Amino acid sequence: MMKNRIRGVLKNVRPHPGPLPQEREKYSAATNERERDLLVSSLFAMKRKTDAANSAMKSLRSDYLSALSPGERAGVRASVAQTIGKLHIILLLVVLFSYSPAFAETLLLTGATVHTVSGETITNGQVLLRDGKISAVGKSVPATDAKTISLEGLHLYPGMIALNTDLGLVEIDAVRSTVDVREAGDYTPDVYSWLAVNPDSELIPVARANGISHFEPVPSGAVVAGQSGLLATDGWTTEQMVTKKSIALHVYWPGAGLDTTPKEKSRNPAKWKSLEDQDKDRREKLRELDDFFAEAKAYAKARKGTNVFNIVPAWEAMLPVVSGETPVIIHADDVRQIRAAVSWAATNGVKMILAGGLDAWRVADMLATNNIPVVFSHTFTLPQRETDGYAVNYAAPGVLSKAGVKVAFTGGGASLVKNMPYAAAQAVAFGLSSNEALKSLTLYPAQMAGMGERLGSIETGKNATLFAADGDILDIRSNVKHIWIAGKEVSLENRHTRLYGKYKNRPKSP
Numbered sequence: 001m002m003k004n005r006i007r008g009v010l011k012n013v014r015p016h017p018g019p020l021p022q023e024r025e026k027y028s029a030a031t032n033e034r035e036r037d038l039l040v041s042s043l044f045a046m047k048r049k050t051d052a053a054n055s056a057m058k059s060l061r062s063d064y065l066s067a068l069s070p071g072e073r074a075g076v077r078a079s080v081a082q083t084i085g086k087l088h089i090i091l092l093l094v095v096l097f098s099y100s101p102a103f104a105e106t107l108l109l110t111g112a113t114v115h116t117v118s119g120e121t122i123t124n125g126q127v128l129l130r131d132g133k134i135s136a137v138g139k140s141v142p143a144t145d146a147k148t149i150s151l152e153g154l155h156l157y158p159g160m161i162a163l164n165t166d167l168g169l170v171e172i173d174a175v176r177s178t179v180d181v182r183e184a185g186d187y188t189p190d191v192y193s194w195l196a197v198n199p200d201s202e203l204i205p206v207a208r209a210n211g212i213s214h215f216e217p218v219p220s221g222a223v224v225a226g227q228s229g230l231l232a233t234d235g236w237t238t239e240q241m242v243t244k245k246s247i248a249l250h251v252y253w254p255g256a257g258l259d260t261t262p263k264e265k266s267r268n269p270a271k272w273k274s275l276e277d278q279d280k281d282r283r284e285k286l287r288e289l290d291d292f293f294a295e296a297k298a299y300a301k302a303r304k305g306t307n308v309f310n311i312v313p314a315w316e317a318m319l320p321v322v323s324g325e326t327p328v329i330i331h332a333d334d335v336r337q338i339r340a341a342v343s344w345a346a347t348n349g350v351k352m353i354l355a356g357g358l359d360a361w362r363v364a365d366m367l368a369t370n371n372i373p374v375v376f377s378h379t380f381t382l383p384q385r386e387t388d389g390y391a392v393n394y395a396a397p398g399v400l401s402k403a404g405v406k407v408a409f410t411g412g413g414a415s416l417v418k419n420m421p422y423a424a425a426q427a428v429a430f431g432l433s434s435n436e437a438l439k440s441l442t443l444y445p446a447q448m449a450g451m452g453e454r455l456g457s458i459e460t461g462k463n464a465t466l467f468a469a470d471g472d473i474l475d476i477r478s479n480v481k482h483i484w485i486a487g488k489e490v491s492l493e494n495r496h497t498r499l500y501g502k503y504k505n506r507p508k509s510p
Contacts, residue, residue: 104132104464104487108143111152112468117443118457127156129464132487137458151468154481157438158457159213159465160420160473161230161445164329164355164375167207167414168197168217168231182221187292189249190317191226193219197238203414205494208233210418211467211480214243216449218250218329218355223289225250227317227326230449232465234490247449248329248353249321254285256336286340293348296322327351327448329375333358342370353448358384361396364403373406373448379423391430397440398431407436408445425474437474463487 107129114125116137128136128143136143171178180196197217207215212233219226227246235241258278266272273281296318303309303319320326330341333356342363345352354360355375360367367374378393397407409423424437432440439456446456454463464487471478483490 104129106130106143106146107484107487108141108146108148109151109156109468110148111150112154112156114156114458115158115438116458117158117438118459125156127458127466129484129487132464134458134460134462134464134466137460149482151482154468154470155472155478156458156466156468157211157473158442158462159455159467159483159485160211160441161408161449161455162207162212162215162410162417162420163408163445163448164218164377164410165215165412165414165417166217166220167203167215167417168199168201169193170414171198171201171203173413181219182225183219186222186288187224187314188219188222188226189224189296189321190313191219192229192245193217193226194229194231194238194242194245197231197241199235199238199241201414202495203417204233205491206415206496207417208483208490209480209492209494209497210421211469211473211483212417212420213465213467213483213485214449214451214455215417216247220250220252223252223254223285224292225252228329230451232485234485234488243455244449244451246320246326247451248327249318250355251289251328251330253330253332253337253341254282254289256282256334256340286344290344290348293318293322293350321350324349324351327353327450329353329355331355333378335359335362338363339366342366342372345372346370357396357400358393360405361392361399364400364405367400368404373408373444374400375408375410375445375448376400377410377412379409379426394426394430397424397427397437398433401432401436401440406444406447407432407440408448409440421473422476425476428474434474441473 109127109129111124112127114122114127114137116122122137122139125137125139126141127134128141128146130146166181169179169181173179178198180198183191194217204215214230214232216228216230218228227249229245230243230247231238231241232243233241258275259273260275261272263269263272296315299312299315300319300322303315321328328345328350330345330352332338332341332354338354338357338359341354342352344350352370352372353375354367354372355377357374357376358378358381360374360376376397379397381393383390383392397409400407409420409427410417412419421441424432424441427440428434428437443452443456446452446454449455455465456462458466465485467480467483469478469480473480480492483492
């Protein structure tokens with residue numbers, strides 16, 4: 001009986017039938033993402049079986065094994081060890097092939113109009129992708145060992161980067177369990193938003209299908225809400241998606257407005273406050289913010305002076321901010337907020353990026369003088385003042401750009417990130433140059449995220465992250481046909497295309 005139990009455990013751990021080169025050939029020969037996914041899934045299923053068997057073997061008491069002869073015991077242990085070791089090697093190879101740029105295909109993209117963004121546009125150009133990097137760009141690129149892909153009639157762009165979004169943190173706004181954008185407390189610098197991203201979100205492939213290759217999920221709901229990272233729109237897990245951790249700390253500047261509604265007309269008289277009390281509350285919030293950064297600096301100074309130290313996670317998270325390594329993205333819209341935030345950043349020696357920026361155009365010269373870029377979120381926001389023209393927010397990016405301010409666009413909420421290029425297109429219609437619009441979608445957000453040397457333009461040495469469209473990406477009629485992230489072509493399939501295919505083929509009524 002004991003022998004039967006042990007042998008039953010071994011049924012699931014027989015050696016894999018094929019040699020390692022066979023697995024490599026299978027993966028390389030796969031013609032699409034689905035075939036590769038199925039291969040990876042089958043190998044992980046095998047690993048789960050062997051792990052379960054290994055666990056079961058370890059759980060068997062020594063008296064079970066003692067029922068076997070010494071030769072049988074040695075054979076059992078050797079069989080299990082050989083099979084598990086072999087599968088671990090196979091899985092390691094598959095993971096390397098799947099996600100390491102070093103094993104990406106060598107591709108020569110030909111015939112496209114190449115929008116390098118950082119330089120001239122090349123008609124009928126060629127781009128060589130090797131080991132996940134852009135190896136060469138030009139009119140004619142020699143590459144005898146590369147697989148040639150014809151992109152005749154298409155336009156080639158660097159992948160677009162969406163900053164200041166809740167993509168990956170929100171699935172359905174009305175379903176609380178799918179919303180994870182905030183933590184309790186007003187000061188939570190050790191909250192890292194990328195850890196909460198749902199890699200299986202249906203909204204990520206939708207954004208990717210319109211050329212979005214990277215995004216920044218942003219925490220909210222506090223004065224110091226936490227830190228954000230930059231993630232690719234491709235990957236099985238959050239760890240695989242993360243391109244850079246801690247690209248910025250997020251501070252939501254206290255509101256500058258006062259509610260002048262009389263108490264008798266207030267919706268909630270119990271919470272009504274006088275103008276003096278409202279101003280006092282605002283000043284108190286600003287004082288608390290000053291105190292928070294002063295304490296962070298004191299902690300950093302004390303941390304350098306001793307080897308024995310009581311580690312505080314929140315203050316540890318502030319160390320790269322205090323040192324100037326990590327910038328601070330300040331969310332502010334009102335012109336009074338923006339002026340106060342710029343002054344505060346200069347006083348505290350903080351590297352500032354402005355997010356939101358509804359009134360940023362009103363202080364464009366001040367932002368340019370202080371070298372503060374803007375992540376503009378209000379292209380389609382209605383004018384807030386009676387004296388503003390209907391196109392004030394359409395024209396705002398152009399005003400900022402002409403003043404010398406770098407502008408990046410964001411598409412808004414998770415479900416609207418796909419519309420990001422159309423915000424830029426609207427700004428082009430009201431004064432922003434098309435070249436600056438392209439930079440605002442690609443190069444400038446890459447620079448704001450500290451990734452300007454790796455992303456944002458089609459240049460030799462940068463990551464092979466780019467997409468091909470059948471027209472100008474600022475034209476809403478254009479469609480993305482291919483996208484490569486780190487040299488690997490990624491599927492454009494998403495919930496929208498699946499539903500389109502489903503209902504396109506539904507039975508017709510008699």
